[in-house]
Amino acid sequence: MKRQSNEWRHYRLPRKSKVCQNPSNVKVMVILVYDCDGVILTLTIPRQQTVSVQYYCSFLEHTLRPALRKKWRHFLQNPPIILQDNARPHAAQAVADLFD
Numbered sequence: 001m002k003r004q005s006n007e008w009r010h011y012r013l014p015r016k017s018k019v020c021q022n023p024s025n026v027k028v029m030v031i032l033v034y035d036c037d038g039v040i041l042t043l044t045i046p047r048q049q050t051v052s053v054q055y056y057c058s059f060l061e062h063t064l065r066p067a068l069r070k071k072w073r074h075f076l077q078n079p080p081i082i083l084q085d086n087a088r089p090h091a092a093q094a095v096a097d098l099f100d
Contacts, residue, residue, distance in 0.1 A: 041067045056089040057098055
């Protein structure tokens, strides 16, 4: 605020300049899948797209599953353990049904 930047100073000293930060207009959301060996898959979400339950389920079925099968053939018999946060799309019942 202007009032907070007021201060007493000697008339010969230069004034302090205020730094104005402009918010960034570009925000990128990325889904990153990795394991102990490294990155398996990265997916950049299109602009103006939100990650809903339907989007996340389609990502798991149509993008992640083929990438895992391509990289590791033994995942066909033993499914991997997927650790994810508690975001609403991740904790939805449709995602839990997909893992069963």
